[in-house]
Amino acid sequence: MIKNFRTRAAWGVVLATATAATVTIGATTGGPPNPLPDEPQTRPAAGRGKEPQTTPRTAERRQIAASVLGRDLKFTLTAVRSQADPLAASVRLQVFTFEGGAWRESDRAPVGEADAWFWFPLTGRHAVCRFSTAGTEPAPVAVSLLVTPSVGCSPAENFRIENGRIVPA
Template sequence: MTRNLRTLIGWGAVLATATAATVTVGATAGGPPNPPPAGPQARPTAGQGKEPQTGPRATESRRIATSVLGRDFTFTLTALRSPTDPLAASVRLQVFTFKDGAWRESDRALVGETDAWFWFPLTGRHAVCEFSTAGTEPAPVAVSLLITPSTGCSPTENYRIENGRIIPV
């Protein structure tokens, strides 16, 4: 029993010495000591303070591809940044027809789902993997976009344009 007590006391002395050494090294090794808090820190709660009221954010858009087929059709792909998630985006396909001396939008559709794309890969270099159009009737349109650089391109979405209207295939 005495032997066990001496062992425990010995371990206690080793532990106390190690702890003191750690405290001493910690106090002398770093920069200036942390100052004590000056007083209670005020923490804002709901309803206190004035926060700027912001309205709905304007949708940021960027044209990522255009195809002009003579004087019949113009197709555009536009990235639309999500108003709720700054990393998400949607893609809009628009068809313009030339009537009465001006290009007029005849139809628009989303490519994929709303906010299903990532904004930065979609608006960066090499974002459009495939965007093919043809001037035949009905006009076929194929779209494939970059999901992420590591994932690669999306499956091709196919559409046809009949009388200026977009029809998913």
């Protein structure tokens, strides 16, 4: 009798384990997707109504290249991470002039479309394929950036700097 009880108990454990594995596998491979919430996730606060769980984050910025010509003209390329998509980024070209003992921004322009770049390749190694500047008037600037390691570099985007202002070439 005890032998039959042990055998039945062992089969019960095997059956329970197999059922749990089947349910788990079924849930991870083919079940319906989780429904989207109707409203943003919030957390209750003591004595108050619902409050948003996260605060808006500030845009992350990273300078990816800079060039100084002489003592009065400076160019920078800055990657700005997208607020909507954490994998996307925008790039801006900024021109600075040295006035009164300090660098002052004289103009800025986007390089490509807004949020058209990928953040991680853009802020990683070898992100700048070409960033050429010259001290002639008007000063030519050419920019080519890494799209992805497998795609390679973007076509060069050309600008001219006339009296501290950026003009697309």
